[in-house]
Amino acid sequence: MKPLTTEQIRAVIAKGKFRDNLFKAVGVFCLAFALLVIVALIADMLIKGSERFTLDFFLNFASRRATQAGILSAWVGSLLVMLVTALAAVPLGVAAGLYLEEYAKRNWITNIIEINITNLAAVPSIVYGLLALGIFVYQFGFGQSILSAGLTLALLILPIIIVATREAIRAIPAMIREGSMAVGATRWQTCRYHIVPYAMPGILTGVIIGLARAIGETAPIITIGALTFIAFLPPVPFSEIDGGATAGMFDWVMSPFTVMPIQIFNWTSRPDPAFEVNAAAAGFVLMAMVLSMNAVAIYLRYKMRKNIKW
Amino acid sequence: MQIHDTPALKAEARNLNFYYSEKQALKGINMPIYDKKVTALIGPSGCGKSTYLRSFNRMHDLYPGNRYEGEIRFFPDNTNLLSPDVDPIEVRMRIGMVFQKPNPFPKTIFENVAYGLRVRGENNKRTLDDKVEHALKGAAIWDEVKDRLQDMAPNLSGGQQQRLCIARALATDPELLLFDEPTSALDPIATGAIEELVHELKKRVTILIVTHNMQQAARVSDYTAYMYLGEMIEFGKTDQIFIKPNDKRTEDYITGRMG
Ligand SMILES: Nc1ncnc2c1ncn2[C@@H]1O[C@H](COP(=O)(O)OP(=O)(O)OP(=O)(O)O)[C@@H](O)[C@H]1O
Ligand SMILES: [Mg+2]
Numbered sequence: 001m002k003p004l005t006t007e008q009i010r011a012v013i014a015k016g017k018f019r020d021n022l023f024k025a026v027g028v029f030c031l032a033f034a035l036l037v038i039v040a041l042i043a044d045m046l047i048k049g050s051e052r053f054t055l056d057f058f059l060n061f062a063s064r065r066a067t068q069a070g071i072l073s074a075w076v077g078s079l080l081v082m083l084v085t086a087l088a089a090v091p092l093g094v095a096a097g098l099y100l101e102e103y104a105k106r107n108w109i110t111n112i113i114e115i116n117i118t119n120l121a122a123v124p125s126i127v128y129g130l131l132a133l134g135i136f137v138y139q140f141g142f143g144q145s146i147l148s149a150g151l152t153l154a155l156l157i158l159p160i161i162i163v164a165t166r167e168a169i170r171a172i173p174a175m176i177r178e179g180s181m182a183v184g185a186t187r188w189q190t191c192r193y194h195i196v197p198y199a200m201p202g203i204l205t206g207v208i209i210g211l212a213r214a215i216g217e218t219a220p221i222i223t224i225g226a227l228t229f230i231a232f233l234p235p236v237p238f239s240e241i242d243g244g245a246t247a248g249m250f251d252w253v254m255s256p257f258t259v260m261p262i263q264i265f266n267w268t269s270r271p272d273p274a275f276e277v278n279a280a281a282a283g284f285v286l287m288a289m290v291l292s293m294n295a296v297a298i299y300l301r302y303k304m305r306k307n308i309k310w
Numbered sequence: 311m312q313i314h315d316t317p318a319l320k321a322e323a324r325n326l327n328f329y330y331s332e333k334q335a336l337k338g339i340n341m342p343i344y345d346k347k348v349t350a351l352i353g354p355s356g357c358g359k360s361t362y363l364r365s366f367n368r369m370h371d372l373y374p375g376n377r378y379e380g381e382i383r384f385f386p387d388n389t390n391l392l393s394p395d396v397d398p399i400e401v402r403m404r405i406g407m408v409f410q411k412p413n414p415f416p417k418t419i420f421e422n423v424a425y426g427l428r429v430r431g432e433n434n435k436r437t438l439d440d441k442v443e444h445a446l447k448g449a450a451i452w453d454e455v456k457d458r459l460q461d462m463a464p465n466l467s468g469g470q471q472q473r474l475c476i477a478r479a480l481a482t483d484p485e486l487l488l489f490d491e492p493t494s495a496l497d498p499i500a501t502g503a504i505e506e507l508v509h510e511l512k513k514r515v516t517i518l519i520v521t522h523n524m525q526q527a528a529r530v531s532d533y534t535a536y537m538y539l540g541e542m543i544e545f546g547k548t549d550q551i552f553i554k555p556n557d558k559r560t561e562d563y564i565t566g567r568m569g
Contacts, residue, residue, distance in 0.1 A: 106374055175413040179475070181372060183426035183482060184403035193425065194415060308416045309464050 049281025066274035084150020097165025129223025157210030164206020350531035406479030412471035469500025
């Protein structure tokens with residue numbers, strides 16, 4: 001074959017470059033579109049709800065009058081439910097992921113477990129609600145409480161945390177594990193000193209993605225019977241409750257509650273259009289909660305990753 | 311060669327076979343490892359040098375499906391390192407390893423070296439300080455890092471990282487040190503430093519080293535073994551192997567006619 005002339009080489013390069021630029025343009029367009037949709041959504045809620053952004057909105061309970069109705073019980077409820085969810089799902093999910101990656105032998109049992117976890121992530125959230133209604137609410141007698149809701153959402157995000165943990169562990173090079181085992185460490189020592197700390201940024205990302213998903217879940221929470229109109233807060237530990245008694249450390253977990261998405265849902269279904277303003281404002285607050293969780297995750301991951309390289 | 315200049319045995323492979331699941335990677339290996347000597351393993355890529363080396367500290371136990379046959383006797387106590395009754399962790403506590411690519415942990419220099427001691431339950435600050443310093447000196451890197459023990463180890467240069475890994479292995483006073491091509495990722499100066507170190511270390515510990523570099527084998531080792539396709543073709547004093555090999559295949563390899 002004859003070597004290409006300079007002109008021919010340039011023609012080939014020009015053709016390649018044209019495709020480069022074409023793809024760049026398409027990519028930028030897609031990105032801009034996605035960004036625009038998000039920004040438009042947020043801006044829409046911000047503008048619609050703007051007249052409700054007062055301190056009172058955050059400090060008032062729900063009310064029959066739209067202008068006085070606030071989201072106090074909803075945001076407190078959301079935060080407390082998230083707390084229970086995180087406390088239940090993180091240890092379970094990390095331990096399960098660690099076990100599957102570092103301890104479990106590869107055999108048909110682990111294969112079935114693996115397939116199951118993948119499937120679990122695809123189960124519609126309402127199904128978790130039904131399950132939780134039977135088990136947590138009635139069987140265990142937790143009732144329509146923060147505890148039931150937290151555990152339900154924990155189940156829901158467990159697969160996310162397990163998968164994130166496993167991926168983070170798999171990203172650790174085998175030579176690090178071998179380096180640890182080669183000085184005579186046990187599996188547990190290797191996990192405690194190396195695997196878990198190095199996987200932490202990835203695990204954290206998974207946890208936050210999971211929590212961000214959980215905080216917006218409505219269906220399973222409705223299923224287990226969260227209230228839609230609630231004018232009190234869960235008891236603060238050791239505070240005085242009616243009748244002069246003192247609340248216990250964990251009394252709040254058994255309290256009835258509502259959460260942000262339910263509050264929003266409730267307002268959008270009212271005939272009075274004034275409540276749409278409340279719904280938009282609450283929607284914006286929920287968005288802000290999710291985005292700030294993501295921001296915290298990105299910051300922490302950045303901080304932790306700085307010191308982990310091989 | 312007279313009997314009286316044959317040194318004591320530190321270890322001996324007896325009829326060692328090794329299988330990666332179905333694939334046999336080591337075939338009937340018999341070989342002595344002499345005490346406080348450097349033994350080099352040479353042979354073309356894929357002949358099983360790493361596989362053989364990693365049998366000594368039971369690294370293969372970390373992965374499912376691997377299987378040993380035969381024995382590696384370890385002296386003076388005549389333990390069979392490969393026996394299912396022998397805990398691989400106990401084996402690794404007595405036998406240190408340095409890998410081909412430096413693999414410091416993403417922790418401080420100090421913690422890298424102290425790790426083996428911590429794993430053994432040592433948490434006394436004074437003892438750790440002493441032993442870490444001793445190990446870093448033994449690995450000829452103390453002067454370079456003594457003022458930055460709290461720096462992250464992966465920020466060191468490649469050659470420094472490898473010496474740090476040697477310090478990590480030395481900190482726990484192993485009886486046998488395994489080196490798998492420890493200089494293949496290093497420049498000539500760093501390589502020279504490691505070779506000098508190996509020479510220095512054999513006063514205290516037995517060394518088994520894999521290398522692709524003939525000059526390196528000739529420079530640092532007392533004994534050399536030539537492996538080919540999973541078999542031990544020839545074992546002898548380094549001088550004899552390089553000057554007058556008995557086997558044609560060894561000669562071809564050393565003179566560069568193959569591999
Ligand atoms: N994990 C594994 N599973 C299956 N086969 C393997 C595995 N590791 C190595 N082998 C095979 O075993 C044989 C010996 O490999 P080994 O890594 O011991 O060679 P080596 O002599 O160290 O080569 P090199 O000089 O390239 O490092 C090779 O044929 C290799 O393909
Ligand atoms: Mg090798």
